[in-house]
Amino acid sequence: MDYFIGETLQSFREFKNMTIEELAEDICTEEELLLFEKDKAFPTLEILHKLATKLKIDISYFINVASKSTINYTTAVIQIVDRYKRERNYHAIFNIVKRELNNPAFGDPNLKQFLIWHKGICVYYLHNDLEQAIELLYEAISITNSANLNLTERETEILNSIAILHYENKDYENALNIFLEALTNLDKLPHIVNHKVKIRVLFGLSQVFTELGKYEESLTYCYKGIDLCINEESLYCLNEFHYQMGENYVKLGDFEKGKECLDECLHLLKLEKKTGLIEIIQGEVKKLLTNA
Numbered sequence: 001m002d003y004f005i006g007e008t009l010q011s012f013r014e015f016k017n018m019t020i021e022e023l024a025e026d027i028c029t030e031e032e033l034l035l036f037e038k039d040k041a042f043p044t045l046e047i048l049h050k051l052a053t054k055l056k057i058d059i060s061y062f063i064n065v066a067s068k069s070t071i072n073y074t075t076a077v078i079q080i081v082d083r084y085k086r087e088r089n090y091h092a093i094f095n096i097v098k099r100e101l102n103n104p105a106f107g108d109p110n111l112k113q114f115l116i117w118h119k120g121i122c123v124y125y126l127h128n129d130l131e132q133a134i135e136l137l138y139e140a141i142s143i144t145n146s147a148n149l150n151l152t153e154r155e156t157e158i159l160n161s162i163a164i165l166h167y168e169n170k171d172y173e174n175a176l177n178i179f180l181e182a183l184t185n186l187d188k189l190p191h192i193v194n195h196k197v198k199i200r201v202l203f204g205l206s207q208v209f210t211e212l213g214k215y216e217e218s219l220t221y222c223y224k225g226i227d228l229c230i231n232e233e234s235l236y237c238l239n240e241f242h243y244q245m246g247e248n249y250v251k252l253g254d255f256e257k258g259k260e261c262l263d264e265c266l267h268l269l270k271l272e273k274k275t276g277l278i279e280i281i282q283g284e285v286k287k288l289l290t291n292a
Contacts, residue, residue: 005048005062006039012055013037023054049080049096074105081118094122109143110154116140117158124165137162151185157197159185163204172211179204195232199225203237206244215248222248239268243281250288259289 013023024033027050028043035041043051052059059076077100084092097119100106106115120136123129141148141155151159163178182201192198202225209218222245229238242265249258262285269278 006037008062009051010037012057016055018055023051027051027054045076045079046083048076074111077106078114081114085118085121088125090122090125093118094126097122113140113143113154113158116143117161121161121165124168130165130169133165134162137165150188153186153189153193153197156182156185156201160197160201160204163201167204167208167211170211172208175204176208176212179208195228195234196236199228199232199234199237202228203240203244206241210244210248210251215252218248219245235268235272239265239272239274239281242268243284246285247288255289262288 013020020030020033024030027033028036028047032041032043036043048062049059052062077096081093081096084090084096097115101112101115101119106112116136117140120133120140123136124133137158138148141151141158145151145155159178159182163175163182166172166175166178179201183198183205186192186198186201202221206218206221206225209215209221222241225237225241229236229241242261246258246260246262246265249255249261252258266278266281266285269281
């Protein structure tokens with residue numbers, strides 16, 4: 001996505017008496033920053049956010065002048081938060097949420113819901129406060145659904161976050177009930193826009209059943225998840241499902257089938273070029289097979 005902010009970027013840098021070297025440090029190369037200022041290259045939203053933070057200005061200064069782009073401020077913030085969530089950078093998300101909660105641009109219920117949802121996630125991972133985190137997540141759902149009935153896709157995604165936090169806290173029974181509730185809600189919907197939501201719920205169920213020692217039930221949800229990935233032509237969570245299947249088969253005593261699934265998990269990681277994860281998973285596989 002192209003957005004023309006070069007002149008504005010250069011003006012703020014000069015106003016703040018910063019050199020190219022000073023602004024670019026730890027964000028991008030000096031050559032890249034020069035290209036950004038000349039509108040010959042375009043920063044990612046993440047880089048744009050870092051530049052704005054370093055300049056001590058609101059990113060909206062850039063978004064508002066990007067008249068040749070379809071991007072808007074709230075969309076930019078949501079994309080940045082989603083990017084940080086994938087990187088598990090909860091400190092960055094929390095700082096954004098705190099700043100934007102009082103921003104009138106996020107007054108729309110769905111936008112406010114997004115912020116409260118991610119505030120709850122951050123409270124758990126940064127402060128280990130499960131009770132407050134769960135309270136915030138249910139508050140987020142109630143913004144658009146006070147009765148907590150017939151949840152929408154977004155509301156169900158937040159419910160899934162609640163289940164994940166219970167799982168992370170090793171409260172498997174509560175996690176199981178909430179994952180099942182989330183799946184029931186999704187199955188009631190006439191259409192699902194983002195199938196990753198259902199894939200995440202199915203994967204959560206496969207994990208919690210494994211932790212409860214119910215390996216056959218876990219396999220059922222693994223296969224359902226893999227079928228959905230194939231139908232949607234998506235690699236999303238596919239390696240995770242194969243790892244979970246491998247763990248289940250090993251614990252059921254079927255080492256040949258288990259190793260086959262674990263090898264497929266590693267193969268998928270290579271296809272996705274997730275080199276950082278391959279060594280970690282290889283270690284987990286070795287540990288799993290050794291302890292079996």
